[in-house]
Structure formats: structure tokens, C-alpha cells
Amino acid sequence: MDFIITSLQPWDIEIGSTIKNTAMEISKKNRVLYINTPSSFTHWLRTSKKKTEVRVNDNLHIVYCNLPALPVNSMPFRWLFNIANYCNNYIIARTIKKAIRNHQVKEYVHLIDTDIYRSRYLKQLLHPALSIYYRRDYIIGVDYWRKYGPACEQALVRQADIVMTNSSYFTEELKPLNPNIYTTNTGVNLSLYDGNILHDIPADLKDIPSPRIGYTGAIIERRLDADLLYAVAQQLPQYNFVFVGPEDDFFAQHPLHTLKNxxxxxxxxxxxxxxxxxHFDVCLNPQKVNPITEGNYPLKIDEYLAIGKPVVATSTHTMREVFAEYTHLATDVDSYLYAIQKALGETEDAELKNARIAFAQTHSWAHSVEKIYKAIDIYKTTSKK
Incomplete structure (x- = not known):
């Protein structure tokens, strides 16, 4: 079948993306139209040259919806929000229908990737053969989404033919709304994150001596515990802490930047x-524990393990359920100090390294997407009865 994907994330996002990797994997066997949903008015005005479509490979096409979205979240009343949001959905549906005609798409699966506003009415407007809602992040825990988000997501879950999540925590939460629900977990790009490939040390690490305790990914207040990191780095001055990724304003101004290590x-x-x-000695994922992170599947853990690195991470539901055997879990400053030092003692342990790599290899994108295919097969079989 063909797949049409609508997502919160634009294709051109700068950081790693679960839905992009999922789309790439699906395109190995199926045609995929990935819809870049409307930008804001400000972004639209700044973009002089509007794209219409980009071909990524023979089966994957990025389709751009070039009309800007109405700023629905600022609407003061729910009825006004619903009208404006329906208008945005209608604009997106027109773009999708045009792409369907251009690519001669007949029967397709619509995969909605946590796009709770802009995909809210697309099932009614498009009538796909099968509609899948995929929750891979708890976005309704973010301030922006709290006013209108929960009702939109509940409606999407109820009307979907299939619901997918990337953690059992999310599955148990949404199951009362739709029993036809499955947990996929997430995959890792094993060709990129290959523990057997030797890389030259990056230029900006050369002057930072070991032991290097490292983190890769977005460095943002709502997900990472800056005060914990400050306390840990302050108490371990003999270790160097390296953060690779874009920072939000909170982290950019945090006293962490004043420490020498x-x-x-x-x-x-x-x-x-x-x-x-x-070239890190130990890898970190120092998450805050809150509704956004508790059930989230941290893709970076698979990436760390696929390289074979010792990992220290905050103990969340997913970390305990999926990764506890292969990582060191911590809950506060003292347990982080202990875990980091214990992990450093494992850096030369080849047996543990190989075990981490072997475990990560069970979390390929092919394995993750195969669960989506299986859910579709089950739905087709049961719906015929």
C-alpha cells in the first residue's frame, strides 16, 4: 500500500527524527508521500522560494503545503479554535488530494505522527483506506498544547483504525480510548551508528582530555535537568562533560557554562x-522526570548502545522497562556520581561492549516498522470477519 504521513516535524528538521527514519524504512517497500504541513505566517513571509515537492528516493516524496496555517492556538474560545483548525485541515487536505492525483495514489494508509491539530479532521476529509495515529511524544504536557491539545488527541485516538505508540507507558494510557493499540518502541540507524567503524576524533574534542562524559541531542529545559548536571559536574572536576547539540535560551544562560569542565x-x-x-568514555541522558519524559522512548540510548558505550541515564518508565539491563540508572546527584564512576570502570570491557551492541541491533528501524505492518495485517484480517 501507499503511505501518506502527516507529522508535527518538517522534513528539514536539523536533529535526528523518529518519523523521518520511519518514513525512510517504509519507503524501502512502499511509496510514501511525506506532507510538510503549513508553516506559520512569519515563516511563510520569510520564504521567498516556495518548494512544491522534493524526491528523496524512488519511493519517498516530500510534498510541501505552501499556504500558511492560521494561528489556532491563540483562539480565545473552543468553538472558534475548532473552526480555524478545520480550515487548516482543509488546506492540508487539498494539498494531499492534489498529490494523490499527481502520483495516481488509489488505496493508502494515512499515518498521523502526533500531529494533533493539523491532522484532526483529515480522516473525514480524505477517507483513507486505513488511518493510524502514532503517539511518540507526550506533547500535551507542553504548555503550548495544554488548552486544546488533549481534546484533539483524544478525538484522533478514538477515530483511528489503529493506534501506535513508542512505549508501553503511552499504550496503557491510551488503551481505554482505543483497544486496537500497539507498542512499536523505536529503531536506530545501524548503518550510521556502527560500533565496528572507527571514527577520527572530532576537532573540538581533541583538546578535551579523557575521561569525557558526553551527551548528544537537543539541550532543552523541559527535558534535561540542568541543576543536576551542574551539581554532578561541580563534584567531578576531574571529568570533562561535553554537550553536543543546540541549546535553548535557558541552558545557554545557565551557570553550567561557567564551569571549567x-x-x-x-x-x-x-x-x-x-x-x-x-570518543566519549561514558554517555549521558540526564532527563528530568515529568509527564513529557516519563513514557518517552529515548532514541539516543539505542544510538549510544549501538556504538557500545557505557550509559548513565535517569530512571524513567521506559528506561526501567527496556534498557535497565544495559545501562546504569540514576535518580539524583548521589546516584549519578556513583553511576558515572561505575560506568567509567567498564570502558575497556569488550564483553559488555559487545552485549550493548548486540542489544541495540535488536532495535533496528526495520524491526520497528515491521510492527506497523503487523498491526495493519491484523486489522485487515479482523475487519473482514
């Missing part, structure tokens, strides 16, 4: 990240 590289391309990970 902390280093921030800024944004790096996804293809560069394995070299950084390989």
Missing part, C-alpha cells in the same frame, strides 16, 4: 554524532 559544541549534523559518541 563543561563544553558545549552547538549543533552538529546527525552524520557527525557517531564520532562524538565513540
Amino acid at each position: 563543561t563544553y558545549f559544541t552547538g549543533h552538529r549534523e546527525v552524520a557527525e554524532l557517531p564520532a562524538y559518541i565513540q
